[in-house]
Amino acid sequence: MTTSLARRRTTAAALGLASALVLAACANPTDGGTTEVAATSGARTRINLGPDQDRVTTGKVDSIAAEVPEKIRRRGTLELVASSGSAAPLTFYATDNKTVIGVEPDLAYLVADVLGLKADIHTVSWENIFVGLDSAKYDAGFSNITVTEERKEKYDFATYREDNLAFEAKKGSGLKVTGPADVAGRTVAVGSGTNQEKLLVEWSKENEKAGRKPVDIKYYQNDSDTYLALQSGRIDLYLGPNPTAAYHAATTAKTEVVGTYSGAGATLQGLIAATTKKDSGLVKPLADALDHVIGNGTYAKVLQRWGLSDEAVTKSQINPPGLPRTNK
Known part of the structure; x- marks a missing residue:
């Protein structure tokens, strides 16, 4: 399946993420959760x-x-x-x-x-x-x-x-991500050993080759630490799976998806x-x-x-x- 993609889904119909703690907070105890x-x-x-x-x-x-x-x-x-x-x-x-x-x-x-x-x-x-x-x-x-x-x-x-991957930002950030230039010089959290890390590293290299600032990549042990850093302004963006990012944004209303991208890059559907x-x-x-x-x-x-x-x-x-x- 190939497509000319960076598949920019602005509404995250494919939802996604919160940690188990966030989910518990969103659950309705009167209907079994x-x-x-x-x-x-x-x-x-x-x-x-x-x-x-x-x-x-x-x-x-x-x-x-x-x-x-x-x-x-x-x-x-x-x-x-x-x-x-x-x-x-x-x-x-x-x-x-x-x-x-x-x-x-x-x-x-x-x-x-x-x-x-x-x-x-x-x-x-x-x-x-x-x-x-x-x-x-x-x-x-x-x-x-x-x-x-x-x-x-x-x-x-x-x-x-x-x-599909998603860039998540603090709600009202005004950020939009459609390609490497949009994350140049930004502080972005990502999971170690994931394909989204691979994509982010490549984008950082592209920025340097183009004379732009590299991405300041950060790693956190768990989602709670990542979202705390996002809310406090220690990081600008979090790059993760689109389902989890969109779910988190939908259930907390504290963040928003500001860009999506195929997990396999611009020319191939991941x-x-x-x-x-x-x-x-x-x-x-x-x-x-x-x-x-x-x-x-x-x-x-x-x-x-x-x-x-x-x-x-x-x-x-x-x-x-x-x-x-x-x-x-």
């Missing part, structure tokens, strides 16, 4: 934040289940991993502070249904997702993982959502994918399972319940072009 966010232009959707999720389910498909490597079939479980540092509506904790919920777990459970396996979801730090995949401790990652050319050397990918160790034999059944749920409508129901319909794909691609090494 819900919050309301924009789903698509002009529409709203209520998100259930409680542990009783009543997830969208589907049936096993024997022909696709038979594609799963025998070792996993015998085990009967699909060992899945997500980042413990993620946030709503991607992966986060319900109001009981122990049940893992979000669009990523919902899609993982749906794929496991098709494969006739029980989904076991583990949450770990971002870097340990890949350590666990490398060691075969986990079968697949469902954690807002972007397809990149560098990662394709070690991992196989089955895509399931578009990847894609989020289920991630497996290269040549593990699992990527095809994952892609086939995703195609099945896209076809039977359950995939659309999952995205809709999390306000992410605008990030839908029409087909799961195996190892498509990813974020270039130079991001140019």
Whole structure:
């Protein structure tokens, strides 16, 4: 999927983020814990934040289940991993502070249904997702993982959502971000080891080559520290996944999305994918399972319940072009 993109979505229909603490503050205790966010232009959707999720389910498909490597079939479980540092509506904790919920777990459970396996979801730090995949401790990652050319050397990918990034600023900042020049000399926070960090580093280099000031890149341990820095003026912007940034802006009214960009750069639509160790034999059944749920409508129901319909794909691609090494 290529497009001339920097996909400037000014209204964040694909919503997104808050930490579990922010979500708890937004929950309505009288209705079991819900919050309301924009789903698509002009529409709203209520998100259930409680542990009783009543997830969208589907049936096993024997022909696709038979594609799963025998070792996993015998085990009967699909060992899945997500980042413990993620946030709503991607992966986060319900109001009981122990049940893992979000669009990523919902899609993982749906794929496991098709494969006739029980989904076991583990949450770990971002870097340990890949350590666990490398060691075969986990079968697949469902954690807002972007397809990149560098990662394709070690991992196989089955895509399931578009990847769009967002620049978030303090509400009323007057800032707008459409390209590298707009962040020249700005102080911008970003997550370490993420593809948004890669993009920001490349933009900073472009600025220096053009005779502009580089980006002053900052790193924080958690979202709470990042947003405290944003509100206090210690940073100008935060670059993160569009779903999480837009959710945070919608539920707190303290920040705003001031620019969006494809996670793969200006000329390629970034894609989020289920991630497996290269040549593990699992990527095809994952892609086939995703195609099945896209076809039977359950995939659309999952995205809709999390306000992410605008990030839908029409087909799961195996190892498509990813974020270039130079991001140019």
